[in-house]
Amino acid sequence: MSLKLATENHRTISTSFRRLFPKNYLDRYHAIGLCGGICSGKNSVAEYLIQKHGFHQLQLSHRPNHLLGQNELPPSFGSQGPKNGAHVFQTVDELLDFVTRRWQDRWVTTDIWDEATLERLLMRPYFLLVSVDAPVSLRWSRFSERAWRRQLDPPDLEKFVLWNDKHLYDKDIGITYMTDRAQLRLFNSSSSLHDFHSALEELDLADERRLRPGWDQYFMQLASLAAQRSNCMKRRVGCVLVRGRRVMSTGYNGTPRNTKNCNEGGCPRCNCGEGGGAALSTCLCIHAEENALLEAGRERIGEGATLYCNTCPCLTCSVKIAQLGISEVVYSQSYNMDNETASILKEAGVKLRQFLPPRNGLVYLQRSSIMISNDHEVFNPELAL
Numbered sequence: 001m002s003l004k005l006a007t008e009n010h011r012t013i014s015t016s017f018r019r020l021f022p023k024n025y026l027d028r029y030h031a032i033g034l035c036g037g038i039c040s041g042k043n044s045v046a047e048y049l050i051q052k053h054g055f056h057q058l059q060l061s062h063r064p065n066h067l068l069g070q071n072e073l074p075p076s077f078g079s080q081g082p083k084n085g086a087h088v089f090q091t092v093d094e095l096l097d098f099v100t101r102r103w104q105d106r107w108v109t110t111d112i113w114d115e116a117t118l119e120r121l122l123m124r125p126y127f128l129l130v131s132v133d134a135p136v137s138l139r140w141s142r143f144s145e146r147a148w149r150r151q152l153d154p155p156d157l158e159k160f161v162l163w164n165d166k167h168l169y170d171k172d173i174g175i176t177y178m179t180d181r182a183q184l185r186l187f188n189s190s191s192s193l194h195d196f197h198s199a200l201e202e203l204d205l206a207d208e209r210r211l212r213p214g215w216d217q218y219f220m221q222l223a224s225l226a227a228q229r230s231n232c233m234k235r236r237v238g239c240v241l242v243r244g245r246r247v248m249s250t251g252y253n254g255t256p257r258n259t260k261n262c263n264e265g266g267c268p269r270c271n272c273g274e275g276g277g278a279a280l281s282t283c284l285c286i287h288a289e290e291n292a293l294l295e296a297g298r299e300r301i302g303e304g305a306t307l308y309c310n311t312c313p314c315l316t317c318s319v320k321i322a323q324l325g326i327s328e329v330v331y332s333q334s335y336n337m338d339n340e341t342a343s344i345l346k347e348a349g350v351k352l353r354q355f356l357p358p359r360n361g362l363v364y365l366q367r368s369s370i371m372i373s374n375d376h377e378v379f380n381p382e383l384a385l
Helices: 003-020 023-028 042-053 092-101 115-122 136-149 157-169 176-180 193-203 215-227 288-296 315-323 338-347
Strands: 031-036 056-060 087-089 107-109 127-133 184-188 238-243 246-252 305-311 328-333 351-354 361-365
Touching: 031 042, 031 115, 031 176, 042 056, 042 107, 042 127, 056 092, 087 092, 092 115, 115 127, 115 176, 127 176, 136 157, 215 238, 215 246, 215 288, 215 305, 215 328, 238 288, 246 288, 288 305, 288 315, 315 338, 338 351
Parallel strands: 031 107, 031 127, 056 087, 056 107, 127 184, 184 361, 305 328, 328 351
Antiparallel strands: 238 246, 238 305
């Protein structure tokens, strides 16, 4: 690869990381924990944060005893000494005390060895756990490149897969529990850098609601929790009625009290093949919105109340919402009566809006030089683990 092309690729990496961790994101999250498989690129992310955004490296000097002496893992895997300029601590409690006193600074670590360490970190409101992964064939290619650079014989794919399985699934040292608990789990699958950038912009990693939900997300999560109590055979719907950011009542859909549950055959309509929104006049289930409104009552609702529902209210519920003087309706999922509902609520002076939470969990990003590049001249194998 020419020097010019390598320089351009390096700039591409820097631009990509800046989009991955924009300034307001870095200002908000003071401690980022990175985890991932062998040669997934987590140390490359940490090195970038240190060099480009003023992060400081945090290291734990010792692994727990049950993680030592694992001679079945790759050579030098986990045997790296303290990094230049890193703050090294004997225990995770010492690390947390140090960071808490310096909460205005920025910190990054890849030293999350076991579940006990992770639990201590996740207790703090400033900690964000991010996992990074890539296809095993690509990670094998990266590891082989690192071995060549160290003048070592690279492993064949079968041996690398065995190492990978132990690293992920071993009962003592496996990290699957860690990646499963990451707030963001990034995985690349495309060769298009443009698509990768577009995915990051759409993902909006700067959204602080991932650590502390805003009021809309908070109440919508309560509505979703209420929906888990639903016994309706058609769909789970939950509702929360709020005024002044205080919950007045909750509701979920299902048959009336002292009657047989819908999922036990209590509502013939829901237990037959009728489509959504059809034959509602024969349905015995009370809707989640109705439950919440009945529970609160007109006098308690007063003025300025907001109704949160995980599904857009139907036409019948919309009429009752308008009658009881609800000021605003916030929903998450669409329903087949959205237009009719919007028309009724608009005429009644009730604000209707849809809430879309930030994307979390497993996110398929596009292939890029951050984690999936085949440009070994650009990718730093010394930082691969």
